[in-house]
Amino acid sequence: MLLTALEFLGLVAFAASGALAAVRARLDVFGVVVVGLTTALGGGVMRDVMLGIHPPTSLRNWPYLATCAVTALTVFVFHPQVARLRRGMLLADALGLGVFATAGTTTALNYGAPVYAACLIGMTSGIGGGAVRDLLLREIPLVLRREIYAVAALAGATLVGVGYVLRLPSAATTVVAAAVVVALRVLALWRRWNAPVAKDAS
Numbered sequence: 001m002l003l004t005a006l007e008f009l010g011l012v013a014f015a016a017s018g019a020l021a022a023v024r025a026r027l028d029v030f031g032v033v034v035v036g037l038t039t040a041l042g043g044g045v046m047r048d049v050m051l052g053i054h055p056p057t058s059l060r061n062w063p064y065l066a067t068c069a070v071t072a073l074t075v076f077v078f079h080p081q082v083a084r085l086r087r088g089m090l091l092a093d094a095l096g097l098g099v100f101a102t103a104g105t106t107t108a109l110n111y112g113a114p115v116y117a118a119c120l121i122g123m124t125s126g127i128g129g130g131a132v133r134d135l136l137l138r139e140i141p142l143v144l145r146r147e148i149y150a151v152a153a154l155a156g157a158t159l160v161g162v163g164y165v166l167r168l169p170s171a172a173t174t175v176v177a178a179a180v181v182v183a184l185r186v187l188a189l190w191r192r193w194n195a196p197v198a199k200d201a202s
Contacts, residue, residue: 043104094181097127097149101122123150
């Protein structure tokens with residue numbers, strides 16, 4: 001029940017961040033909803049496709065689609081107010097990253113994926129929607145830039161994999177791993193940590 005609640009909170013966070021980015025890119029209401037849906041559901045769809053789950057879970061359960069669509073429309077209408085909640089949005093995005101990366105890893109393990117593959121699938125589940133959002137908006141995906149984002153997702157996914165190997169309680173391991181992802185992401189934002197880039201690349 002707790003994981004379900006966190007998952008929906010993550011959906012709202014990702015849908016809102018995607019919709020807000022679309023508003024800033026001057027897309028119309030349809031474009032805002034599409035980008036919001038893609039950001040929130042893209043990672044989960046990628047996970048399900050890689051695991052052979054057809055149709056993807058988010059497309060078989062209407063509350064997922066409805067939650068994301070309502071969130072995107074709300075952002076479209078109230079975007080000036082939403083834009084002011086920058087810190088709250090970043091925290092919610094970090095929570096969504098943690099939930100999807102760790103829950104995606106758990107799902108992959110439950111479907112029989114090897115531990116290393118499950119960790120990569122979990123990371124993809126966390127970062128996939130944001131990557132597609134950036135591509136739709138003609139931007140270099142956030143995960144390929146300097147910010148500590150994909151690394152945090154992979155760290156959480158790896159913790160879930162280690163817990164699986166050690167036969168630790170799945171639910172507790174997932175919650176702890178998600179908390180680690182959130183902590184890493186928030187700490188990186190606070191301390192302005194960035195992954196290294198090549199010097200004098202030009």
